[in-house]
Amino acid sequence: MIRPATPEDVPAISRLIRALAEYEKLTHEVVLDESLLRDHLFGSRPYAEALIAEEEDGTPVGFALFFHNYSTFLTRPGLYLEDVFVLPDYRGRGHGKALLAAVARIAVERKCGRLEWAVLDWNEPAIRFYKSFGGKPMDEWTVYRLTGHALELLARDGVQ
Template identity: 70%
Template sequence: MIRSATPEDVPVIARLIRALAEYEKLSHQVILREEDLTRHLFGERPHAEVVLAEEAGAVVGFALFFHTYSTFLARPSLYLEDLFVLPEHRGGGHGKALLSHLARLAVERGCGRFEWSVLDWNAPSIAFYESFGAVPMKDWTVFRLTGEALTRLAGRT
């Protein structure tokens, strides 16, 4: 079963984010605080949404997503930031159910695109996404500013 997260789900969302970071070998980058998640997901101006996959009443996976905008299409896009299913629950259709749910939301919301990024080494996920017809955008490179570089560009050094 897929359902929208509520503020009461923040502790489980935080645990799943940490489990995803561990899987991606990026735990050292996780600095999240549950109060920030609560504010950013359920506050006055939510920045993202979360849906949860449940099995027998227990949360076994999640997807965190938000909207971007395509100027070429002049339509919103749905961007999947994180998709994660606990390893012991993989192969049970939860990942596909989460993706299908988000695809339906994208269509219902008039989105022209549904996009996400995947680590180059994550062959199982790449094969999973390609099995649904997703195509890698090989001509595009993701750029990121964080920390001091972000502050410097913002003119607040």
């Protein structure tokens, strides 16, 4: 079953985020703060939304976290899927596809022009999964990122 996350799900979402980081070999990058996550998902100005995948007994086994972006070329909003993850022991039961289908339905209901996400180059199981329902790699694009000191320096001085 897929359902919208509630504030009570924040501890479960936190556990799933940590499990995702472990799967992606990125635990060293996690500085997760549950109070910030709660505020960013359910506060006065939510920055993102989340869905929960549950087993029949109500056990949370996966999640999808997404937010709006905007396409100037399409002059329409889009959804960016930041994370979609199902615990390894629960894969192959349809939870991942159900999460993605639920996010796709939200995108269609909101008249979004696209649904986008990123995948690590080495994650062949995920790449096969995404391609199985028509996901297309955007090979001509390279993601750039500013964080930490570089972000602060650019914001302050306009130069690096």
